[in-house]
Amino acid sequence: MVEINQEDILELLCRRLASFANTEQEITPETNLITQLAIDSIKLLNLIMELEDNFDISIPLNALTDVVTVYDLANLIYRIKSNSK
Amino acid sequence: MNLLEKLDAAAAARKAQLPTGLSAFGIPIEEIYSPTEARIGERRILLLGTNNYLGLSFAPECREAAHEAIDKEGTGTTGSRMANGNYSGHRALEMEFAEFYQCRSCIVFTTGYQANLGTISGLIGTGDVALIDGDSHASIYDGCILSGADIIRFRHNDMADLEKRLRRLGDRSKNTLIIVEGIYSMLGDQAPLAEIVNLKNAYSSTLLLDEAHSLGVLGETGQGLAEKTKLSSEVDFITGTFSKSLCGIGGYCVSNHPQLDQLRYVSHPYIFTASPSPATIAATRVALRLLRNGNKLREQLWRNARQLYSHLKMVGYQVGPEPGPVVATILGNPQQALALWNGLLENNIYVNLILPPAAPEGKSLVRCSVNAAHTSEQIEYVCQTFSKLYTSIIQ
Numbered sequence: 001m002v003e004i005n006q007e008d009i010l011e012l013l014c015r016r017l018a019s020f021a022n023t024e025q026e027i028t029p030e031t032n033l034i035t036q037l038a039i040d041s042i043k044l045l046n047l048i049m050e051l052e053d054n055f056d057i058s059i060p061l062n063a064l065t066d067v068v069t070v071y072d073l074a075n076l077i078y079r080i081k082s083n084s085k
Numbered sequence: 086m087n088l089l090e091k092l093d094a095a096a097a098a099r100k101a102q103l104p105t106g107l108s109a110f111g112i113p114i115e116e117i118y119s120p121t122e123a124r125i126g127e128r129r130i131l132l133l134g135t136n137n138y139l140g141l142s143f144a145p146e147c148r149e150a151a152h153e154a155i156d157k158e159g160t161g162t163t164g165s166r167m168a169n170g171n172y173s174g175h176r177a178l179e180m181e182f183a184e185f186y187q188c189r190s191c192i193v194f195t196t197g198y199q200a201n202l203g204t205i206s207g208l209i210g211t212g213d214v215a216l217i218d219g220d221s222h223a224s225i226y227d228g229c230i231l232s233g234a235d236i237i238r239f240r241h242n243d244m245a246d247l248e249k250r251l252r253r254l255g256d257r258s259k260n261t262l263i264i265v266e267g268i269y270s271m272l273g274d275q276a277p278l279a280e281i282v283n284l285k286n287a288y289s290s291t292l293l294l295d296e297a298h299s300l301g302v303l304g305e306t307g308q309g310l311a312e313k314t315k316l317s318s319e320v321d322f323i324t325g326t327f328s329k330s331l332c333g334i335g336g337y338c339v340s341n342h343p344q345l346d347q348l349r350y351v352s353h354p355y356i357f358t359a360s361p362s363p364a365t366i367a368a369t370r371v372a373l374r375l376l377r378n379g380n381k382l383r384e385q386l387w388r389n390a391r392q393l394y395s396h397l398k399m400v401g402y403q404v405g406p407e408p409g410p411v412v413a414t415i416l417g418n419p420q421q422a423l424a425l426w427n428g429l430l431e432n433n434i435y436v437n438l439i440l441p442p443a444a445p446e447g448k449s450l451v452r453c454s455v456n457a458a459h460t461s462e463q464i465e466y467v468c469q470t471f472s473k474l475y476t477s478i479i480q
Contacts, residue, residue, distance in 0.1 A: 042447050045219070049240065058253045060214075060235035084253070 004055075004081065010074040012054070016047075017070060029071035057081055109426055109438040119143060120458035125435065131463055133429075133453045134437040136329035138410050139301050139382045140458025141375055147332065147368040154367035162360045166193075167349070170360030178370050179337075185377060186308060186323065188339040190346055193366075195358050197297055197326025198224040200336025203354035204293065204324050205264065206231040207347075214261040216250060216290070218242065218276070220269050220445045225295065231353075234262075241269070241445065244280045251288040258288035265292070267299025267310035271445055271452070273411030275299070278310055282319040293322040301330025301376045302410055307383060327365070331372040335361045382457040386410055389455040389464050396468040400475050412453040414471075421478060422449035428474040434467055 014027040020037040021027055033039045039047065048059050051073075057080045067073050086094070116124040120140040121132050141147060154174065162170035175193055182191040194200040205228030209215055215229040220241040229236045237254075240246040251258050263285055265276040278294070285292045296309030304312030309325070311317040321342060327335035338345065349355055361369075375382075387410075394408035403415040416422040419440045426438040429451070439450040455464065 040442065042442050045238065046446070049219075049238070053249075056253065058235075058237045058250055060237055062230065062233075062236050084255075 006074060006078040009055075009077050009081075010071065013051075013070055013074050013077075016051075027070060029069065029074070031070045032068055033070065033073065034068070051077060055081055057084055109423065112435070117142075120456060121460075121463060123435070125430075128433055130430070130433050130435045131467065132435050133455065133459075133467055134435050135454055135456065136298070137332060137456045137458070138298075138330045138386055138454070139332075139376060139379055140386075140456045141330070141372050141382075142332040144332070144372065144375060146375065147371045150367040150371045151364040154363040158363035160364070161362050164359055165356055166360045167356050172360070172363060172366070174363055174366040174370065175360055178366055178373075181370060181373060182337050182339055185306070185373065186317065186339040188323075189341045189343060191337055191339045192345060192348060192355065193361065194336040194338070194355055195361050196334055197324075197328050197336035198227075199354040199358065200324045200326065200338055201225050201295060202228040202231060203352035204322060204338040204348065205229055205262070206354065207352035208232075208291070208293070208322070209234040209260075209262050212260065214254060214257055215264060216247070216254075216261050217264045218266065218269075220271055221264060221266065222270060222295065222297070225264050225266075229264075242274065242277060244277060244284065247281070248284055251284060251290065254288075258290050261288070261290040263290050263292050265294055267294060267296040267303060268409055268411065270298050270411060271439065271448075271450060272405035272413045272415075273298075273409040273452075274406045275303070275310055275409070278314045278316050278320075282316050286319070291321045292319070293324065294320045296323055296325040297329060298411065300325045301379065302383065302386065305380075307376045307379055327361075327369045327372075330376055331369050333361075333365045333369040333372065335365055335369060379457075386455065386457040389457070389459050389461070392461065392464050393453060393455055393467060397471055400472050401479070402471065402475065410455050412455065414451045414453075416449045416451060416479075419449045422451050424478045425451045425474055428478060429470060432470045432474075434470055 010029055017027050017037060020039055031037060052059055055077055059080060063076055067076055112125060114123050114125055120137050120142045123130050123132055162172060164170035179191040179193050194203055201224035209232045211233040213234040215234045215236045217225055217229060217238055218241055219238045237250055239250050254261060265281055268275055294311055299309035301307040303310050311320045311323060322338055322340045324338045327333035390410050391408050394404060394412050397414060398404050405413045416425060422438060429436055437452040439452055441447045444450045
């Protein structure tokens with residue numbers, strides 16, 4: 001299986017989240033998912049399912065309570081991915 | 086944003102006042118005339134948005150039992166089942182539910198919401214997994230949150246997705262509670278129980294089935310989806326509510342697992358609340374007898390459901406995947422849903438309006454619920470009104 005590091009995850013996330021941003025908005029690790037990208041609860045749940053399939057992991061909903069920024073989400077995915085090896 | 090400003094923001098989003106001056110949410114009902122009619126404002130309204138599936142809300146036998154219980158035992162128990170609120174009626178109802186489901190035991194809860202909250206939070210905890218259908222009712226989500234278990238959703242009724250998630254859990258699948266519903270309240274579709282049972286067995290998980298909307302509706306004696314599919318013995322825990330087909334308020338969990346009884350000692354939603362009132366218990370016991378012998382009511386219910394579902398589909402409305410007592414029309418946007426809801430009310434028909442985020446996947450729904458007390462003339466009037474509004478609102 002191809003190893004994936006935290007930076008790869010972050011880069012992939014930034015690319016994926018671009019669809020939520022307006023044209024001038026740049027996605028950075030510090031971008032706030034809710035206040036800057038206006039990702040509401042339904043969009044977030046759908047996004048999580050998509051990311052679960054991309055990374056072949058399960059992301060518990062209760063783990064999302066600490067996720068605020070793109071970096072937080074990437075870090076969570078990395079931790080789950082690492083633990084599932 | 087401070088605490089109160091957050092509520093102001095929510096209020097601004099909700100301010101969908103209708104031309105009639107009535108809000109779609111929490112509409113004031115002034116008088117109830119029957120299982121199918123009520124007064125809203127000055128209008129006599131046809132009720133097509135209740136959960137009164139068998140139409141038993143005015144059953145004389147239930148009313149008489151409730152009156153008698155109030156006279157004999159008072160209006161409330163004023164205490165928990167664990168303290169002074171454990172009356173003979175509560176225990177008798179539990180035995181009757183256990184016998185109905187041919188299960189070892191039953192626990193009665195004060196509401197259906199608490200039945201899920203109490204059962205789920207008692208069964209799983211930190212380190213365990215709740216694997217739930219994405220369209221699950223809020224009581225299931227809240228029960229999972231209360232439990233502290235990891236909550237993982239699978240795509241609604243998607244068995245490949247459920248299997249994928251079970252596979253990813255590895256050994257943790259043995260500590261996983263899969264939670265599904267007999268009939269889903271939003272679109273009225275049923276869970277593919279046979280496939281779910283196969284997966285549950287293959288991965289050594291535990292299965293909880295919520296029959297809230299299917300009790301009284303499915304199965305030869307009205308037990309629900311498990312009875313209809315002849316899979317009752319394969320389901321570990323069944324929860325349900327008194328507040329729909331049984332026309333009371335309360336909830337239950339039945340199981341053959343002897344551990345069910347232990348929930349009484351660990352489940353906060355069971356312990357830290359007053360038990361159901363004597364009138365509720367007495368009326369529910371009679372309603373359960375009527376439900377078990379309610380084949381004629383079920384036949385009428387399904388006739389009404391099929392009549393409305395097939396008509397709406399024929400007219401061109403996007404409806405749920407299969408016919409059933411919950412007939413949902415899926416609209417393109419909240420404005421269209423609001424216009425349809427309002428148009429129906431102007432024609433003296435009350436239905437439920439469900440807007441994002443309450444409906445799945447951001448959908449906007451106008452949801453009808455038919456019952457056994459609706460006459461075919463009433464359903465026909467509803468069909469004709471929907472036809473008329475399709476031309477003016479949807480096309």
